[in-house]
Amino acid sequence: MTVAFAFLAGMTLVSAFGVVVSRNVVHSALFMSGSFLGVSGFFVMLNAPALAAFQVLIYVGAVTVVILFGIMFTQRPQARRFRTIINHQFWAGFLVAIGVGVFLAYLLAVEDWGQTSAGNGARDVAAFGKDLLGVSPGSEIFALLFEVASVLLLVAVVAAIVVSRRKTGEGVDRGVE
Amino acid sequence: MPPIVQQIIDALTATPPLAGYLVVGAIMFAIGTWGALIRRNAVVVFMCVELMINAVNLTLVAFGDFLPGEKGLGASYAVLVIAIAAAEIAVGLAIVLAVFRSRRTVNIDEVNTMRG
Numbered sequence: 001m002t003v004a005f006a007f008l009a010g011m012t013l014v015s016a017f018g019v020v021v022s023r024n025v026v027h028s029a030l031f032m033s034g035s036f037l038g039v040s041g042f043f044v045m046l047n048a049p050a051l052a053a054f055q056v057l058i059y060v061g062a063v064t065v066v067i068l069f070g071i072m073f074t075q076r077p078q079a080r081r082f083r084t085i086i087n088h089q090f091w092a093g094f095l096v097a098i099g100v101g102v103f104l105a106y107l108l109a110v111e112d113w114g115q116t117s118a119g120n121g122a123r124d125v126a127a128f129g130k131d132l133l134g135v136s137p138g139s140e141i142f143a144l145l146f147e148v149a150s151v152l153l154l155v156a157v158v159a160a161i162v163v164s165r166r167k168t169g170e171g172v173d174r175g176v177e
Numbered sequence: 178m179p180p181i182v183q184q185i186i187d188a189l190t191a192t193p194p195l196a197g198y199l200v201v202g203a204i205m206f207a208i209g210t211w212g213a214l215i216r217r218n219a220v221v222v223f224m225c226v227e228l229m230i231n232a233v234n235l236t237l238v239a240f241g242d243f244l245p246g247e248k249g250l251g252a253s254y255a256v257l258v259i260a261i262a263a264a265e266i267a268v269g270l271a272i273v274l275a276v277f278r279s280r281r282t283v284n285i286d287e288v289n290t291m292r293g
Contacts, residue, residue, distance in 0.1 A: 046252075048242070066270060073274055074273065092214075096214060097210045105204060152261060157264075166278070
């Protein structure tokens, strides 16, 4: 387990670093999907195989493809030099990130979480589904959250169409967008 | 089998502690923060926000698995977070495309006024 943990941690963090420092935007997107794959491996280790499947389907599949579409629509000549992909806050942002990371890691590591042991998660999908629908005891709040999430998804879909729709008679019609 | 070898095998097959997952999540969150702060391309900023969301998901699931009182509900919260993140990426990329259509750039240093 420790070997798998070290491998997944290295994969996740190195890929996340690659997203930030990669000069090519497409490489950033592929690094991002590698990082998501590492996180889905963590989900398998944490007794949530159904969630790992969702992660692979939604993030590695859908979100990466949508982002690649966004990259293709907004493609520019690739940056040759590292300075051109970052703004002027390189070191300030680095300091902020180091501060956030060290603070969070320290806080989460020294906090006494009481009696912790692996394996409390609902490993079987039936119990997981009951949790999600709020019918199992202790998870009643999910009956509300499920409805709220569905309304939010509807609003988001409509908003995405409205925002990205081209108004008639505006701009150059190149017939492909 | 000598005891030192047994110790090494035990260390390699031990279950990682809760703090390990939490620290990985914190470092991933920090890397996402760094990228969202320094990158110029709006699409890459979105990717870094997704990294931060994934780090929070990892933390949620780790808590749900390790804390006995949680009964594995962290994974259910993670599903909701994934749904909301998917909605966010759809709306966000629509906004990026709209901005690109009106300004021909996605460089967020140049997109500094609300008026088109």
